[in-house]
Amino acid sequence: MKVMITGATSGIGKELAIRYANQGHQVIACGRSEEKLQRLADSNSYIRTLCFELTDFHHYPQLEHDIDLLILNAGDCYYIQDPLNFNAEAFERTININLISIGYGLQAWLKNITQGGRLVLVSSSAAILPLPKAEAYGASKAGLTYLAKTLALTLKPHHISVSVVQPGFVDTPLTERNNFPMPMILTSQVAAQKIIQGISKGKAEINVPLSFVLIMKILRCLPHFIWRYLAVRMT
Numbered sequence: 256m257k258v259m260i261t262g263a264t265s266g267i268g269k270e271l272a273i274r275y276a277n278q279g280h281q282v283i284a285c286g287r288s289e290e291k292l293q294r295l296a297d298s299n300s301y302i303r304t305l306c307f308e309l310t311d312f313h314h315y316p317q318l319e320h321d322i323d324l325l326i327l328n329a330g331d332c333y334y335i336q337d338p339l340n341f342n343a344e345a346f347e348r349t350i351n352i353n354l355i356s357i358g359y360g361l362q363a364w365l366k367n368i369t370q371g372g373r374l375v376l377v378s379s380s381a382a383i384l385p386l387p388k389a390e391a392y393g394a395s396k397a398g399l400t401y402l403a404k405t406l407a408l409t410l411k412p413h414h415i416s417v418s419v420v421q422p423g424f425v426d427t428p429l430t431e432r433n434n435f436p437m438p439m440i441l442t443s444q445v446a447a448q449k450i451i452q453g454i455s456k457g458k459a460e461i462n463v464p465l466s467f468v469l470i471m472k473i474l475r476c477l478p479h480f481i482w483r484y485l486a487v488r489m490t
């Protein structure tokens with residue numbers, strides 16, 4: 256199988272790349288650091304690399320070969336620290352990498368997915384409930400989950416399946432910056448293993464860990480004023 260992964264130089268994406276390569280699949284690992292990509296390619300001969308900035312469509316490489324699995328995983332998180340002095344630049348940066356770049360990836364590479372292939376979009380459990388400081392991150396991921404679920408409908412007649420991944424907390428450089436409790440946090444190794452299992456089972460929604468996402472979904476079912484009360488107390 257040929258697998259292409261964005262954000263493969265760190266965290267979840269790197270683990271996915273290593274695991275797929277170790278299983279003998281051809282991996283195209285995308286990143287924006289030549290150095291990190293070289294280290295990844297040196298670690299396994301099944302890994303080829305592409306270095307470019309995802310928020311600039313003009314730098315997107317065209318693929319010469321078809322792929323069976325496209326995992327659009329790259330993302331970043333900037334919190335809105337002070338909503339009264341709303342940081343539009345942080346908002347834009349977050350939406351650009353987490354949502355707009357996905358549109359670029361779809362335009363560039365969707366045509367390369369083979370019939371019977373799969374598109375995987377790595378969203379977040381933050382898409383489920385409004386969370387303090389996540390005005391930008393949550394909005395980008397809620398948009399991404401909607402996009403994934405819509406594509407699952409519209410790509411079905413074209414024989415391309417779509418999965419959306421909704422991780423809870425995963426221990427990666429992205430969450431190292433967080434200074435608040437992160438319940439049920441997984442290692443990137445465990446998260447990647449569960450994501451690969453979900454993909455191989457053909458799941459449309461991959462929640463890791465399932466228990467954390469279930470709690471979020473139960474909280475979403477409560478009348479909104481109850482969640483607002485709890486969330487405001489959390490801040």
Ligand SMILES: NC(=O)c1ccc[n+]([C@@H]2O[C@H](COP(=O)([O-])OP(=O)(O)OC[C@H]3O[C@@H](n4cnc5c(N)ncnc54)[C@H](OP(=O)(O)O)[C@@H]3O)[C@@H](O)[C@H]2O)c1
Nearest residue numbers: 262263264265266267309328329330379422424425427429
């Ligand atoms: N960790 C969690 O708890 C968690 C929870 C829910 C969802 N997620 C989602 O999971 C995905 C992976 O996150 P992670 O935790 O593994 O984060 P990470 O360790 O920070 O990795 C992010 C990856 O995306 C790449 N990237 C970021 N901005 C880019 C840009 N503008 N152009 C090209 N590449 C770019 C990074 O490249 P560099 O190495 O060059 O920075 C890195 O390879 C993200 O979409 C994130 O939102 C993570």
